[in-house]
Amino acid sequence: MLSPSISRLILICCVLLTPAGFAFANAPVVVVSIEALSAEVETLETQLDDPQTLNRLIAIDDGLTVDQRPGIPAIRGRILNLLGGTGEESALEYVRRVFENQSEFRDEAAMALSLHSYRKPTNLQDWRFLIRSLTVTRGEQTVSVMKALLRYRQRATNSHWIKRVLLQTEQLNEQQRPVAIELLGHWTGLNESDPETAMKADLAFYQNWYAQKWPEEQPATWPEEPETQRWKYAPLLKTLDQTIYSADLLEQGKAVYEKASCAKCHVKGDIGQNFGPDLSGIGALRQRSELLEGILYPSLEIHEDYPTVTVLSKDGKTISGLLSAGEPGSVKIVDPKGKATLIAQSEIEEIQTSSVSNMPAGGLEQLTEQEIIALFAFLQHQENSKKPFHGESQDQ
Known part of the structure; x- marks a missing residue:
């Protein structure tokens, strides 16, 4: 039931957009104006002591997951922050589900969880969510997440997450950076082991520290x-964020996926070869911003399960590429063009890991803007027949 405060309803046959941006047409939808939604949320914000308010906020947000009108993200962000700020377990569980299941709202959900975790830093699941969110948060979201992470005794000590904090620090302004520097001091242990040095440390200090601790890694700076x-x-x-993805774009994207040579190493649905990571569910796992980052800067962070190596053979030959399982007694090396070579283990002198991805940079340079948009429509489509996308019936 819509609350009494919403009086302006419009019944239309329209294109209903899914969270991934796809559409199915001719669905009768009750569309509430942005103004009416904002007004109701504003009213509910004054009634947070009422148990029914949380249920209503959750119902509103859940009903907006398929709504891609301009203004909806701001309303959803406000709702999620209200839910996270209450500290009520039912509200927090809903926010966690949004984080897990709606990749394009993962940053908003992380912001909401950070509001709770800052006051009560005890839930390790939330700690892990906050760390994971460092690949998608921006600006004040990042600051709020880092403030919450500072409240936890736990530290993320692997190179991947230290690097991500360094990358985020580069993007923060001078007023926002101190919290990132403090988090680096906490995670590296410097705040406790050498507080005097920690007081003087800046971004350059921790970038140098990172380079010395993990010399085999790419520098912790944006390319x-x-x-x-x-x-x-x-x-x-x-451009991608402002695009409404359609069924036609999805079909075009399949062709672009092969044109851009993605299919030579990656499976997406029933297309491609399984040398690199399977991209069939990538739309649910990664935000659009993360996908673009990985395509434009493939060596920024290399998937640990798909290392790039150089093999030195006993006869002096070298071959570089993606290390993959071969036939018994051999290894398979896939070069950047997707060509696979089998090498007997008995012929291998040494295998050296590389900090340069096997995925070539510049993969989008040959494509038009329309082709890139179509490619992302295909990449973000989720191969899940239980969810309605691009013209499928909701009953399927």
């Missing part, structure tokens, strides 16, 4: 985008 690079991260992400 530079040369002037000659056709497609750059920020403007391209803005």
